Amino acid sequence: MKILSAEQIRAADAFTIEKEGIQSDELMERAGSAIFGWLNSQLNGSPVTLHIFCGTGNNGGDGLVVARHLLEHGYQIQVYIVNYSDKRSADFLINLDRLKDRKVWPEVIKEESALPVIPEGDIVLDAIFGTGLNREPEPWVCKLMQSLNKSKALVVSIDVPSGMFLERHSDPKQVVHAHYVLTFQHPKLPFFLPSSGRFCEQWVALDIGLHQEFIDSLDTAYELIGFREVRPLYRFRKKFSHKGTYGHALIVGGSHGKMGAVILSSEACLRSGSGLVTAFVPGCGYNPLQSALPEVMVMTGKDESELTEIRMPFTPSAVGIGMGMGTSKASIAAFRAFLESNTSPLVVDADGLNAISKDRSLLKLMPPGTVLTPHPGELERLIGPWKDDFEKLEMARKFVGEHHCLLVIKGAHTMVVSGTKGYVNSTGNPGMATAGSGDVLTGVITGLLSQGYLPEEAALMGVYIHGRAGDLCLDSQSMESSIASDITAHIGAAFREFYTEDSDEKEREVRE
Numbered sequence: 398m399k400i401l402s403a404e405q406i407r408a409a410d411a412f413t414i415e416k417e418g419i420q421s422d423e424l425m426e427r428a429g430s431a432i433f434g435w436l437n438s439q440l441n442g443s444p445v446t447l448h449i450f451c452g453t454g455n456n457g458g459d460g461l462v463v464a465r466h467l468l469e470h471g472y473q474i475q476v477y478i479v480n481y482s483d484k485r486s487a488d489f490l491i492n493l494d495r496l497k498d499r500k501v502w503p504e505v506i507k508e509e510s511a512l513p514v515i516p517e518g519d520i521v522l523d524a525i526f527g528t529g530l531n532r533e534p535e536p537w538v539c540k541l542m543q544s545l546n547k548s549k550a551l552v553v554s555i556d557v558p559s560g561m562f563l564e565r566h567s568d569p570k571q572v573v574h575a576h577y578v579l580t581f582q583h584p585k586l587p588f589f590l591p592s593s594g595r596f597c598e599q600w601v602a603l604d605i606g607l608h609q610e611f612i613d614s615l616d617t618a619y620e621l622i623g624f625r626e627v628r629p630l631y632r633f634r635k636k637f638s639h640k641g642t643y644g645h646a647l648i649v650g651g652s653h654g655k656m657g658a659v660i661l662s663s664e665a666c667l668r669s670g671s672g673l674v675t676a677f678v679p680g681c682g683y684n685p686l687q688s689a690l691p692e693v694m695v696m697t698g699k700d701e702s703e704l705t706e707i708r709m710p711f712t713p714s715a716v717g718i719g720m721g722m723g724t725s726k727a728s729i730a731a732f733r734a735f736l737e738s739n740t741s742p743l744v745v746d747a748d749g750l751n752a753i754s755k756d757r758s759l760l761k762l763m764p765p766g767t768v769l770t771p772h773p774g775e776l777e778r779l780i781g782p783w784k785d786d787f788e789k790l791e792m793a794r795k796f797v798g799e800h801h802c803l804l805v806i807k808g809a810h811t812m813v814v815s816g817t818k819g820y821v822n823s824t825g826n827p828g829m830a831t832a833g834s835g836d837v838l839t840g841v842i843t844g845l846l847s848q849g850y851l852p853e854e855a856a857l858m859g860v861y862i863h864g865r866a867g868d869l870c871l872d873s874q875s876m877e878s879s880i881a882s883d884i885t886a887h888i889g890a891a892f893r894e895f896y897t898e899d900s901d902e903k904e905r906e907v908r909e
């Protein structure tokens with residue numbers, strides 16, 4: 398699903414109005430009705446009081462439409478106008494009149510006004526600012542937003558949490574912290590970023606009938622990747638195929654006490670469909686690997702406890718390297734020698750990334766399309782420190798452009814940066830923040846590359862499947878008890894969903 402910029406949202410809005418020959422207040426009516434419909438389906442006529450805080454633009458106008466519908470359906474409402482500007486949008490005024498016609502006189506909140514008291518158990522509807530926010534809110538408006546955050550009410554934001562910029566960092570003290578965000582048609586980028594996503598506990602996208610062909614024609618910088626995007630990438634296995642059809646992957650890593658990382662990656666690689674998997678490890682890894690994974694072939698270097706050389710008598714169809722490898726001088730030298738001769742598609746993780754951070758000349762030795770899978774700490778060592786998430790993404794794009802690689806930035810919404818685009822993953826849960834989870838991901842992506850998936854396909858699908866497998870763990874585990882091998886155990890179930898009926902697909906999309 399595309400993630401639109403504020404400008405693209407405005408363009409889609411204007412195009413829809415023109416193409417359908419409707420008035421802009423009709424689109425606002427659709428937007429407000431969609432919000433009301435969702436609220437009504439949750440509240441079911443409950444006698445709770447809803448405090449509706451409206452700005453003076455179109456986000457506030459949406460709030461007024463919702464207020465009218467709530468009133469007409471017998472809900473108790475209290476409407477406030479947050480008077481941060483003397484300007485009022487035309488559709489705000491139309492809907493203010495419609496409310497006044499029904500004898501509702503909103504309370505106007507100005508700089509000098511006392512902050513309203515919101516009793517516990519009531520609901521706050523936040524329609525102060527939407528996507529039109531273009532500067533920091535004034536201090537008194539921030540105080541009002543903070544008082545809503547401090548209240549014990551359930552906070553539901555319309556379109557975006559007020560105060561949240563779509564394309565730059567928002568100060569936490571200047572943003573409404575929403576339990577729910579009811580957003581129009583497409584989710585917004587800050588919902589998925591670590592610093593701003595926490596102000597948006599849950600989001601729901603409500604269809605307001607923006608012109609689909611226009612949206613299809615937009616080139617967006619970011620996209621949300623769900624089942625619908627990944628399923629077309631999936632390649633069915635051919636009846637007359639054999640293990641050679643699906644490649645021979647090589648997993649390289651491990652050191653004394655860290656052999657589990659290679660075991661986890663190797664198994665995930667096999668479970669993701671690679672025809673053959675060979676693990677290359679130091680001598681001490683031979684017995685554990687052979688015992689843990691009879692399906693995996695094992696080769697060892699000369700040294701017992703660390704990698705001092707990497708050589709194999711075949712050309713792998715893909716290589717995953719770095720897990721548990723260590724960053725001793727000898728291991729980095731072995732890594733360099735390997736990169737100098739390697740031409741196979743490559744995934745670099747963990748100590749492979751740390752080695753690159755120590756010796757950046759290694760970057761030049763990676764084949765184009767190499768997939769790097771850093772967690773935030775490894776990313777910072779690779780691209781340098783950033784001041785906020787937006788700068789981080791810009792730096793990541795620049796890095797990807799300069800080094801012709803892909804970055805898989807691991808986190809709550811793992812982001813794949815490829816070419817000029819950022820792809821936000823929709824699967825996964827905090828139960829996956831556990832030792833070895835990243836090793837499994839590297840194995841999955843390597844397994845997909847091994848079968849001939851292109852680097853971008855392997856990264857997108859790998860991240861999605863890994864997250865989905867983590868979600869499926871929760872049928873039998875809790876977030877606390879899920880461990881990396883549970884994720885691997887559910888890779889099969891995640892793949893199986895690619896051949897189920899459309900109804901399952903829809904159900905899953907709604908849950909997302």
Ligand SMILES: NC(=O)C1=CN([C@@H]2O[C@H](COP(=O)(O)OP(=O)(O)OC[C@H]3O[C@@H](n4cnc5c(N)ncnc54)[C@H](OP(=O)(O)O)[C@@H]3O)[C@@H](O)[C@H]2O)[C@@H](O)CC1
Nearest residue numbers: 410425428454455456526527528529530531532533534556
């Ligand atoms: N597109 C769609 O699909 C649909 C969109 N709809 C709704 O419209 C919303 C966007 O509405 P919007 O453009 O009127 O802007 P909104 O966020 O209400 O702000 C109001 C104005 O405040 C101003 N302003 C900005 N920052 C400020 C600040 N810090 N302190 C003080 N003032 C500040 C700025 O005006 P300025 O002063 O710059 O002229 C701005 O225009 C969107 O989120 C959705 O809810 C639906 O109704 C229909 C379908």
Ligand SMILES: [K+]
Nearest residue numbers: 523526557559
């Ligand atoms: K809002």
